[in-house]
Amino acid sequence: MSESVLTSEKGIGRSPAERHRPKGDGMRGFMSSSRSDYVILAIFALAVLTMPVWLAPIGAGYPDILQKFAIFGIFALGFNILFGFSGYLSFGHAAFLGTGSYAAVWMFKLLSMNALIAVVFAIVVAGIFALLIGYVSLRRSGIYFSILTLAFAQMSYNLAYSVLTPITNGETGLQTSRSDPRILDTMMGADPHILRTPDFFGIALQGWPGFYFCAILLILAFFVTMRIKNSTFGLMLFAIKSNQNRMNYTGFSTRPYLLAAFVISGMYAGLAGGLLAVTDPLAGADRMQWTASGEVVLMTILGGVGTLLGPVIGAAVMKYLEQIFSSFNEGFLHRSFDFLPTGLQDFVVTIVSPFVGEGWHLTLGLLFMIVVIFLPGGIMEGIAHLTRRFRKGETGGSGQTARTGH
Amino acid sequence: MPIETPAWSRRRLLQTSAALGAGLAIPHVFVRNAWSQDKVFCNNPTGGTVTLGFNVPQSGPYADEGADELRAFQLAVQHLNGEGDGGLVNTLKPSNLKGNGILGKKVAYVTGDTQTKSDAARASAKRMIESDKVLMISGGSSSGVAVAVQSLCQDMGVMFMAGLTHSNDTTGKDKRRYGFRHFFNAxxxxxxxxxxxxxxxxxxxxxxxxxxxxxxxxxxxxxxxxxxxxxxxxxxxxxxxxxxxxxxxxxxxxxxxxxxxxxxxxxxxxxxxxxxxxxxxxxxxxxxxxxxxxxxxxxxxxxxxxxxxxxxxxxxxxxxxNWDWKLDNEATKVLAKSFGEEYGSPPSQAAHTCYVQTLLYANAVETAGTFYPPEVIKALEGFEFDGMGNGPTLYRADDHQCFKDVLVVRGKENPTNQFDLMEIAKVVPRDQVTYDASIFGGELGPSDVKGCAA
Structure with missing residues (x-):
């Protein structure tokens, strides 16, 4: 059901006609449909850049968590290009995240503390890595593809821990140190022995500047994803998702499209990994573990597979649970419920405490179950339901159609 | 072929976004310096409380140690605030502790889960520094985590009082000016x-x-x-x-x-x-x-x-x-009693070191008379003390490592109860385990970092 909802908007129905149109016409079709998209982009940009203001009341108005929102938003956006658009579920995307981080930290060690160089290198390395893994994995589809990617990611993780320790520094993680060469910085006359934080042409990317750097890249990534979704290439991916055999029979070789999607989403993951290293110059193998791969799948499904905005929202919800819910302890709960009478307060705290602190996984699990059972299209479907119901209410409708979905 | 121009061109959008970003960043820059007093440093406490961050593993292979560390931190905070029986606040020598918080400010604390992973630990520590405005972070039940959080604390200009970490690197090749370790090493x-x-x-x-x-x-x-x-x-x-x-x-x-x-x-x-x-x-x-x-x-x-x-x-x-609750000295008995009365079990060595570290930080702040980290660091460097359960102990200035007697223990053949599982085979005197600070390399780095106050 969810697939038909997802594909009907941007249309498989419309695609055959558009596919056979000459390129220029396709271009016009893209442009003319884009005004509302630009409005969405503008609203998105505004919402992202003002996050420090409107997320402060729920305790998320500090730089580190907002950086994580933006970074994992990028990660999930990229994952969605593969999983959401083409339907190929990769269970090893964390490998590219980790590769991006290692690549970025190595740039900090060898060349320069400039974030731009590190991020570009991270994207390139992750892209090449994705090309290699994708080339092999995409020979299969469905569950076999998922298992192949999972196997590659676990292999990378274990290699990072064992054979590759000279490159990855194992469990301790790769860090910058005073004795690194940093060739470019030294050439520019900077003292390599002073340990600096990554910067963007002189702006140190810690705290708020770090957040805005990530946020602008998130908006950029969102824009690129939007362009991909509206492009002929995006339509191809949606067509593969709807029926790959049909595509093959009509004479399309689908593998190059899939490989391109895989590499692009790997590059997004590389960018995210690079940004993790920029905001905190340390790379650990934990980032490649299968749990991290699973996390991005959860984010995407939680937010809404195949939607533009969904993965970003899913990433933010998940990071919020992980960072904020895990920090609530009993003392905090007692303070939050101190408006209640003592007996009732203790009772409420006892009920709530298994779901916060180290129990945040439980909350996440419940949330995930609720979403999958009642909103297969993720949070975005919930939002769509709400707006529809709201509009119905305005026009005095009965809300009958909104309910038929279930 | 006409191409319709959207209302917002890409360039205009990007320019606007960049301008908006810069505009939003400006207030933060001003707010930061607005409340700076004589010395600018990270999370200078302004109200009547001072917040400490306890970052312990609540999941993963070291979760038991983490849970016990958290109990010890809570007990230490109580004792610093003058609640309970005061514990080792009364036995530390020389001591400037007054039992009314730290520099008259009531001690509050926040907790976080390191998950025994460097990434998660650093994210948790950053939340404590940026959101909860902590002045000191303690805890950690893994050297990988301790090393990662210690270098973060150095960058941010926040004190790190390492909990249970036994690697030579913590005060060896990865030592930092803002990091201190009471626990012994490999x-x-x-x-x-x-x-x-x-x-x-x-x-x-x-x-x-x-x-x-x-x-x-x-x-x-x-x-x-x-x-x-x-x-x-x-x-x-x-x-x-x-x-x-x-x-x-x-x-x-x-x-x-x-x-x-x-x-x-x-x-x-x-x-x-x-x-x-x-x-x-x-x-x-x-x-x-x-x-x-x-x-x-x-x-x-x-x-x-x-x-x-x-x-x-x-x-x-x-x-x-590092320590055992059955050691025969006054401080050990006081702590074992105080901890036992509160939680019904004797403290583990992880709990002991975390408790001691919290008190030592508080004492250093009282000695320095300020929360300004470079002064606190000076008060801790070379601090020779007793009455914390390990006998005479030195916080060596060269590498921020504590030197004290080390216990050789043996699993008991006939334990009398579930807390009496180990016997002390030998107490190895401090001189025998003291080594030259230079053998592991590494550098402490500067003490005047702007950190998060920059």
Whole structure:
């Protein structure tokens, strides 16, 4: 059901006609449909850049968590290009995240503390890595593809821990140190022995500047994803998702499209990994573990597979649970419920405490179950339901159609 | 072919976004410096409270240690605020503690889960610094995490009072000006344990190492290997096992046929509980004879919590400890009583070191008369104190490592209750485990960092 909802908007129905149109016409079709998209982009940009203001009341108005929102938003956006658009579920995307981080930290060690160089290198390395893994994995589809990617990611993780320790520094993680060469910085006359934080042409990317750097890249990534979704290439991916055999029979070789999607989403993951290293110059193998791969799948499904905005929202919800819910302890709960009478307060705290602190996984699990059972299209479907119901209410409708979905 | 221009061109959008971003960033810059007093430093407390951050593993292989550390922190905060019986606030010598908070400000605290992962620990520490405005972070039950959080604290200009971390690197090659460690390290374990091993098992032995694959395991393996080889022991093989492996049978299978007659388990926490139990019960190594000698198992870093987890398997096993609640001195008795009354069990060595670190930080702030970290650091460097349960102790200025007596302990054959699982075999005096600060390399770095106040 969810697939038909997802594909009907941007249309498989419309695609055959558009596919056979000459390129220029396709271009016009893209442009003319884009005004509302630009409005969405503008609203998105505004919402992202003002996050420090409107997320402060729920305790998320500090730089580190907002950086994580933006970074994992990028990660999930990229994952969605593969999983959401083409339907190929990769269970090893964390490998590219980790590769991006290692690549970025190595740039900090060898060349320069400039974030731009590190991020570009991270994207390139992750892209090449994705090309290699994708080339092999995409020979299969469905569950076999998922298992192949999972196997590659676990292999990378274990290699990072064992054979590759000279490159990855194992469990301790790769860090910058005073004795690194940093060739470019030294050439520019900077003292390599002073340990600096990554910067963007002189702006140190810690705290708020770090957040805005990530946020602008998130908006950029969102824009690129939007362009991909509206492009002929995006339509191809949606067509593969709807029926790959049909595509093959009509004479399309689908593998190059899939490989391109895989590499692009790997590059997004590389960018995210690079940004993790920029905001905190340390790379650990934990980032490649299968749990991290699973996390991005959860984010995407939680937010809404195949939607533009969904993965970003899913990433933010998940990071919020992980960072904020895990920090609530009993003392905090007692303070939050101190408006209640003592007996009732203790009772409420006892009920709530298994779901916060180290129990945040439980909350996440419940949330995930609720979403999958009642909103297969993720949070975005919930939002769509709400707006529809709201509009119905305005026009005095009965809300009958909104309910038929279930 | 006409191309319709959208209302917002890409360039205009990007320009606007960039301008908006810069505009939004400006207020933060002003707000930061608005409340700066004479000295600008990270999280200068302004209200009537001062917040400390306790970052401990609440999940993963070291979760038991983390839970006990958290109890100790809560007790330390109570005692600093003048609640309860005051604990070691009354026994520390020399002391400037007043039992009315720190510099008259009430002590509050926040907690976080490190998950025994560097990434998660740093994210949690950043939340404490940026959102909860903590002045000091303590805790950690893994050296990998301690090293990662310590370097973050150096960057941010926040004090780090390491909890349970035993790697040489924490105050060796990865030492930092803002980081301090009260716990002993792997090198000291090797120096203390070596002579006892030679006495008990002789000098003609071959050892097989199983090592947790991260900074602590590596340095402990190296230290124990060096100490035992200096006695004339040989090393058959050293095998690295992943942290939190759970099942160690694949690593234990080759041990008995390797020609080794001693198994050295460089594991801690849940890993040590699992590997030791498997070695003793599943492989029955303790009753085997190799090379005509009784097969022995050594666990260089030992704790009461792990002994509880491993049950009968710990009987007769030798190891070292930083502290034990059965030590015969006044401070130890006071802490064991105070902790026992609050939580119904004696404190573990992890709990002890975390409790002590919190008090030492508070005392250093009182001594310095300010929360300004460079002054607090000066008060801690070279601080010689007593009354914390370990006898006379020195916080060495060169590497921020505490030097005190080290205990060699043995799993008790006939425990009287579940908290009486270890006996103290020997107290190795401080001089015997003191080493030259330069042997591990590393640099402390500067003390005047702007950190998060910049």
């Amino acid at each position: 090198y000291m374990s090797g120096q203390a344990l070596g002579p006892v091993l030679a006495e008990e098992y002789g000098t003609d032995r071959t050892a097989y190492h199983l090592t947790a694959d991260y900074t602590w395991g590596w340095t402990q393996e190296e230290s124990i290997k060096n100490a035992t080889e200096a006695l004339g022991w040989k090393t058959a093989q050293t095998v690295r096992t992943p942290l939190g492996a759970g099942d160690f049978s694949q690593y234990l299978t080759p041990v008995l046929n390797s020609g080794a007659d001693v198994l050295i388990l460089n594991h801690y926490g849940g890993d040590m509980v699992n590997s030791l139990r498997q070695a003793v019960t599943q492989f029955d190594m303790k009753s085997k004879q190799v090379n005509g000698k009784q097969f022995e198992i050594v666990v260089p870093l030992f704790s009461e919590l792990m002994a509880q987890g491993a049950g009968d398997a710990v009987k007769g096993i030798l190891g070292t400890a």
